[in-house]
Amino acid sequence: MMLLIDHYAYNNKLASVHRGEKFAFFALTITIGLVLPSTITSLAIIVLMAGAVVFLAGIPWRFYLKLMLLPGSFLMIGVVLVAISISREGQDFLWAVKLGSYVVGISKQNLEHAIDLFLRSLGAVSCLYFLSLTTPLTDIIAILKKLLVPTLVLELMVLIYRFIFTLLEMTMKIYTAQSSRLGYKNIRTSYASLSQLVLSLFVKSYQYSQTMYDSLASRCYAGKLHFVDERLSWSAHNILLIIIIDGALVVSSLYTGGYLL
Amino acid sequence: MNQYILEAREIDYCYPDGTEALKGLTMKIVEGQKIAVLGANGAGKSTLFLHFNGIMRPQRGKIIFMGKELNYRHRSLLELRQNVGIVFQDPDGQLFSASVLQDVSFGPLNLGLTPEEALARSKQAMLETEIEDLGKKPTHFLSYGQKKRVSIAGVLSMNPKVIIFDEPTACLDPQMTRKIMDLLYRLNEQGKTLILSTHDVDLAYSWADYIFLLKQGTIAGEGTPREIFANRELLRQCGLTSPWVMEVYRELVNGELLPENVPVPQNKEELFRLIRGAAASRTHFRPKIAGHR
Numbered sequence: 078m079m080l081l082i083d084h085y086a087y088n089n090k091l092a093s094v095h096r097g098e099k100f101a102f103f104a105l106t107i108t109i110g111l112v113l114p115s116t117i118t119s120l121a122i123i124v125l126m127a128g129a130v131v132f133l134a135g136i137p138w139r140f141y142l143k144l145m146l147l148p149g150s151f152l153m154i155g156v157v158l159v160a161i162s163i164s165r166e167g168q169d170f171l172w173a174v175k176l177g178s179y180v181v182g183i184s185k186q187n188l189e190h191a192i193d194l195f196l197r198s199l200g201a202v203s204c205l206y207f208l209s210l211t212t213p214l215t216d217i218i219a220i221l222k223k224l225l226v227p228t229l230v231l232e233l234m235v236l237i238y239r240f241i242f243t244l245l246e247m248t249m250k251i252y253t254a255q256s257s258r259l260g261y262k263n264i265r266t267s268y269a270s271l272s273q274l275v276l277s278l279f280v281k282s283y284q285y286s287q288t289m290y291d292s293l294a295s296r297c298y299a300g301k302l303h304f305v306d307e308r309l310s311w312s313a314h315n316i317l318l319i320i321i322i323d324g325a326l327v328v329s330s331l332y333t334g335g336y337l338l
Numbered sequence: 339m340n341q342y343i344l345e346a347r348e349i350d351y352c353y354p355d356g357t358e359a360l361k362g363l364t365m366k367i368v369e370g371q372k373i374a375v376l377g378a379n380g381a382g383k384s385t386l387f388l389h390f391n392g393i394m395r396p397q398r399g400k401i402i403f404m405g406k407e408l409n410y411r412h413r414s415l416l417e418l419r420q421n422v423g424i425v426f427q428d429p430d431g432q433l434f435s436a437s438v439l440q441d442v443s444f445g446p447l448n449l450g451l452t453p454e455e456a457l458a459r460s461k462q463a464m465l466e467t468e469i470e471d472l473g474k475k476p477t478h479f480l481s482y483g484q485k486k487r488v489s490i491a492g493v494l495s496m497n498p499k500v501i502i503f504d505e506p507t508a509c510l511d512p513q514m515t516r517k518i519m520d521l522l523y524r525l526n527e528q529g530k531t532l533i534l535s536t537h538d539v540d541l542a543y544s545w546a547d548y549i550f551l552l553k554q555g556t557i558a559g560e561g562t563p564r565e566i567f568a569n570r571e572l573l574r575q576c577g578l579t580s581p582w583v584m585e586v587y588r589e590l591v592n593g594e595l596l597p598e599n600v601p602v603p604q605n606k607e608e609l610f611r612l613i614r615g616a617a618a619s620r621t622h623f624r625p626k627i628a629g630h631r
Contacts, residue, residue: 087476213476215437239436242478246430288431295391295424296445296496297416303447304440305457307473 080245081140086213089134096216097223098315099208102129105323107204109330110197118330119196125322126203134211141206148202152195160191214238219306232302247281248274342402343369343531344390344422344500349399351385351555359385360396361555367500367533372526374542374563375535377552378577383535384427386552387502390533392418420449423493427504429485436476438469438488445496456495463495467521483514490521500531507538519545543567543581544605551576564602583609590616 086092091099110122127145131138160183173182208217215238218231251274255261260270290298344367351360359382367373377383388394389401392408392415401408403418423445426432435441442463446456464470467487477485486506493501503522507515519541526532536542542549542563549566551559559572567573567584580588583603590596596616603609 083476084479087474087479092474213436215435215440215476235435235440239434239477242436243430246478285431288426288428289434291388291393292424292426292432293434293444294393295419295426296492297419297448298444299448301448302435302440303444303456305443305447305453305460307439307457 082144082209083214085134085136085140085210089136089211091134091211092213094211094315095309095311096212096220097309098311098319099212100217100220101316102319102323103204103208105319106207106326107201109323109326110200110204113327113330116193116196117333118326119193119200121326121329122200123196123203125326126200126207130203130207130210134207136210141210144206145199145203149199152198156191156195159194160187162187219304222304222306228301231304235302243285244278244282247285248278251277341368342366343404345402346386346389346396347400347402349386349389349396349401351382351389351394351396359555360389362399363552363556364399365550365557365560367531368548369499369531370526370529371531371547372522372545373531373533374546374549375533375552376537376539376542376549376576376578377535378537381552381576382555383552384504385555387424387504387533387535390500390502391422391424420496421498422500422502423496423498424502425490425493425504425506427508429482429489432489432492433477433485436478438464438475438477438480439473441477441488442491442495445492449496459495459497460491463491466494466524467491468517483510486510486514486518490518494525498530500533501525503532503534505535505537507536507541539567539578540581540583543583551578563604568602587612 106122106125110119127138127141130136130141161181162184163179163181165179169186170180170182170184171188173180175181214234218234221234222228222231255270255274259266260273261267346363346365348362348364349360350358350362352358363382363386365386375383375386385394389396392401392410395410401418403421406414408414408418433441435444439460443456443460446459447453451459461470464473467490469484469487469491472480472484472488477488480488490503490506506518506522510518522532522534522545534542534545544563546563549561549563550557551566551572553576558576559566559569567580570580573580583606587596587603587609590613591598596612600612603612
């Protein structure tokens with residue numbers, strides 16, 4: 078799943094669009110979604126981002142739906158707990174069960190609150206998906222650098238991101254080598270193989286970091302990674318579009334008060 | 339003037355576990371030459387290369403670059419590393435960033451160049467290694483051959499005088515091997531001194547100007563390819579075989595298909611020319627024989 082997200086980040090129809098534009102769209106929209114009164118705004122954002130991801134970026138809708146279901150199902154569980162309340166006297170409950178001297182049920186106010194929370198979170202998640210499906214991490218790092226995020230944090234991001242893939246690759250290689258010699262044929266051998274895998278992963282990572290350090294040192298590494306960025310041209314058309322879309326979002330949500338119910 | 343650009347003088351290096359990797363090794367590299375270092379696995383090639391770059395420090399002996407002894411202070415190390423680049427055997431261990439461009443520009447930026455200049459140099463290096471269209475791709479989606487070329491570009495962009503290649507053609511397909519070797523020829527024509535370690539005797543024989551044979555941390559022999567590969571006893575001791583060009587040549591001479599006084603061919607093309615020459619002189623003969631009948 079994660080590898081696929083990364084794959085799409087580099088291979089989508091918006092990949093050549095200026096990273097600053099995509100980031101601005103993401104940042105503005107997520108701020109609107111979180112700050113302004115919601116429900117209809119959040120719904121609009123979810124639809125907007127789904128449209129942008131599927132139609133503009135050309136990500137298969139099935140994949141996007143799967144991605145949305147992931148946090149969606151977690152949110153559902155969380156939101157149900159918000160919606161349900163317990164009290165002694167059952168006033169304006171839409172639905173309630175009596176348990177001894179307590180009433181367990183869903184009040185109108187809580188339901189609204191839960192729906193609001195659900196949509197707001199999903200809206201924010203879809204904004205994040207938009208960014209991570211259209212913008213490679215290296216580009217995001219370049220933006221963060223422009224935003225004066227400390228270099229130490231950025232260097233860590235660069236190295237961690239690279240090492241995730243080397244570690245995955247190493248794990249896959251060891252796993253394949255083990256299973257091709259029946260290392261995972263039953264529970265007992267599986268446990269043994271897995272422990273070997275973890276152990277050799279540790280040792281290999283250590284050796285690996287040593288060679289990497291040597292190779293960095295041989296290229297005059299002085300404790301600092303530098304970043305170059307290529308000059309990209311902004312598109313006035315895209316910026317205008319972002320302003321119009323996000324402006325429309327703000328106006329409509331302020332005008333309607335943002336609430337469905 | 340000192341014609342040696344890089345020297346190792348009687349260096350000893352012993353690993354903490356007690357393995358004596360280098361034992362009184364002396365190697366002198368002539369500027370502008372193509373040098374091949376041959377030796378079995380564990381002969382000390384990689385250890386020696388790390389010494390040439392100041393990553394490892396010999397317990398005895400010294401490294402001399404352009405007549406100046408390396409003193410292992412910051413300035414001296416920087417100067418050495420700026421001028422002597424290593425392309426490591428495993429490109430994965432060398433690529434630290436997911437962005438190809440960032441990795442290639444790492445060296446020049448460390449040299450304190452302006453971002454514009456570093457970018458220009460990186461672009462040039464990527465052009466030379468034919469990876470100019472990979473700039474947008476992340477390193478983890480590259481093939482092995484592409485990673486190899488990115489790691490070469492990362493060293494080229496620093497514009498070193500000497501480039502060390504640790505088994506550059508290991509694990510590469512024939513086409514990629516040829517591409518890399520073409521690149522090495524071009525670099526040498528630009529005046530760079532190249533040092534390459536390999537197990538491939540055929541490659542070393544036809545490519546190198548000068549060859550060092552390494553055996554258990556010492557130099558077992560050195561000389562031009564013809565000198566080195568004429569000494570079969572030495573090759574046997576070092577666990578190496580003769581290049582096929584030389585073996586075919588010997589068979590042809592033994593079978594009296596070639597006269598003994600022709601010079602040993604240096605590569606496939608020269609050998610083929612000899613064979614064609616011999617064949618032509620034979621067809622010349624034939625009418626005479628026919629006339630006898």
